Amino acid sequence: MKVAIDVRKLHDFGIGTYIRNLLRHLARIDRENEYVLLCDAPDVNVAHQLGPNFRTVFEPSPNYSLREQFHVPWALMREKPDVFHAPHYVLPVAVPSRSVVTIHDCIHLMFPQYLPNRAAYAYARASMWIAAKRSDRILTVSEASKRDILRFFNVPPDKISVVYNAIDERFWVEPDPEDVARVRERFQLDHGFVLYAAPSSRTRTSCG
Numbered sequence: 001m002k003v004a005i006d007v008r009k010l011h012d013f014g015i016g017t018y019i020r021n022l023l024r025h026l027a028r029i030d031r032e033n034e035y036v037l038l039c040d041a042p043d044v045n046v047a048h049q050l051g052p053n054f055r056t057v058f059e060p061s062p063n064y065s066l067r068e069q070f071h072v073p074w075a076l077m078r079e080k081p082d083v084f085h086a087p088h089y090v091l092p093v094a095v096p097s098r099s100v101v102t103i104h105d106c107i108h109l110m111f112p113q114y115l116p117n118r119a120a121y122a123y124a125r126a127s128m129w130i131a132a133k134r135s136d137r138i139l140t141v142s143e144a145s146k147r148d149i150l151r152f153f154n155v156p157p158d159k160i161s162v163v164y165n166a167i168d169e170r171f172w173v174e175p176d177p178e179d180v181a182r183v184r185e186r187f188q189l190d191h192g193f194v195l196y197a198a199p200s201s202r203t204r205t206s207c208g
Helices: 014-029 068-079 118-134 143-152 177-186
Strands: 002-006 034-039 054-058 083-086 098-102 137-140 160-162
Touching (some): 002 014, 014 034, 034 068, 098 118
Parallel strands (some): 098 137
């Protein structure tokens, strides 16, 4: 099978982390299928780090641009993959192959006040609608996100597969006791505390 994946957001934070881990683990478990990675110019050599069944194709279109609606399908017509994976909610209308899209959440639709303007909201809603309707399979990361997708878009529930994000392997490594003691001393953690990963940069850690 030939699988094309859009990896232009490889160096982003949330979606970039998702893409990097996806590629790393695919390279670890699969040496048979062929993977074609649509990437930015600085990443054309990333396939060499993954394995002989990975190959990159330079895709010059900026993310969220009009150009990607035409150029990405054109690249896919040349490559003729069996399936195309869009790891975020933009799936060009004219994609010629079967497609899988990952919609991580519907936060742009639930909290439009945090988008820069109404045009950004209209773009996000239209892009998600196209992706939800035209894709052959929708991946999302939680049951809550699946419920939100079903609420905003009239798609069959069995079209959506919930695939939870895994814990990064780094967190399975037992830290050195000296490092733990140093962190406790630095942040004065000599009593019970709660770590809250806040969405706002102004809110960091809540201790009690």
